[in-house]
Amino acid sequence: MKTKTKIGLTLGLLSLLALGGLTQSKYVRNATIEMDVTSETDPGVFLANTTATGNSGAPWTTYTIPKTGYYALQLRGGDGGTNMSAIGGKGGVVEAVYYFVKDQQIRYTLGGPGGHYESGSQNQTGGGSSHAGGGKGGNGYGDDSSSKQGSGGGGSSAVELLANGTTLLVAGGGGGGAGHGYDSYIGGVGASNVVGVSDLSNYPNATGRLLAVSIAGRRTDASADKNGLSGSLGINEWGGGGSGGGFTASHAGGQSGGRIFGIKNRPAGAGTGGHSYVNPTGFVPLTNALKTIYVAKLPTSGPNAGDFMPYSNGTNTGGGAIKAGQFRIAYLWSDATADHTAIDNIYK
Known part of the structure; x- marks a missing residue:
């Protein structure tokens, strides 16, 4: 937006006659000069959620940077699914500040939630993602x-530079809960770098990779993959949960669990949380101090918390409260200074 600012100036004596004494005086009082100052309105906060039904993730979607400057990026992976008391893990949250140039393009994909038992219907599908989907839950065995x-494990969310495919952020999905049984393990939480979180993955290391949160009951067999183990005849009746999708190779899905002739054998294992990633090139941490300065854009509490679900530090929810991936980008500041037009010489 271009604005014109009028500046009022009161000028004193401008000219005196030299030869022969004072013959003329010229005064200019309250002269109004117009100069143009280019001013751009700050872009609004952009928030994207997965809106697809079921376990689908949001496909790669392009976002064009509206103004040169520093932007806060917040990304959340999809939650792992919950089967009754076998609770799935929350998707990881990664945050960073990066510098972008006007009209530069990035793209994002958002992880879908893991399949879960809800309203009498079972769905073991892993959450979808165009980056890395979550693992599938293992099959149950026997009656019901x-x-x-x-x-299923939650799908990962990711942000890339469109021009060269450089990955900026990946938020790992949460691990899927085990089949409903006794002593079921809770799904692993996707890795996070949120400041102040008491977690194994609190900040990027030198390579920018963040470890996923492990969980007891994961698969230990040599062929372990992101899918949960299935139950089998008479021994293992409950299937394991799928792991969350992540930046690197997925962690293992959960082991199967059950009993032998009615005697407790082992609980079914949940899936681990997915790896996350923060690109260290140009990385500026999104500290609590910055969040306080830009609280209008990045609220962290209250009813207007930007609709972006903050990292819950391992607190899990299940059933209908399972969430898909989210992405929020907000312009914060710029190092550029305004350009002013030249003012014509008024001494005439």
Whole structure:
């Protein structure tokens, strides 16, 4: 937006006659000079959530940078699914500040939530993602086998530079809960770098990689992958949960669990949380101090918390409260100074 600012100036004596004494005086009082100052309105906060139904993730979507400057990026992975008391893990949250140039383009994909038991219907599908989807929950066995299926892991969310595909951020998905049974393990939480979080992955290391949160009951067999193990005849009745999608190779899905002739054997294992990633090139931490300065854009509490779900430090929810991935980008500041037009010489 271009604005014109009028500046009022009161000028004193401008000219005196030299030869022969004072013959003329010229005064200019309250002269008004117009100069143009280019001013751009700060872009609003952009928030994207997965709106697809089921376990689908949001496909790669392009976002064009509206103004040169520093932007806060906040990204959340999809939650792992929950099967009754077998609770899935929350998706990880990664945050960073990066410098972008006007009209530069980035793209993002958002992880879908893991399949879970809800309203009498079982869905063991892993959350979708165009970066890395979550693992599938293992099959149940025996009577009511569908309710013994493990839940799916959440899909990962990611942000890239469109021009060269450089990855900026990846938020790992949460691990899926195990099949419903006794002593079920809680799904692993996706890795995070949120300041102040008491977690194994509190900040990027030298390479920018963040470790996923592990969980007891994960698969230990040599062929372990991101899918949960399935139950089998008479011994393992409950399927394990799938792991969350992540930046690097997925962690293992959960082991199967059950009993032998009615005697407790082992609980079904949940999936681990997915790896996350923060690109260290140009990385500026989104500290609590910055969040306080820009609280109008990045509220961290209250009813207007930007609709962006903050990292919960391992607190898990299940059923209908399972969330898909989210992405928020907000312009914060710029180092550039305004350009002013030249003012014509008024001494005439």
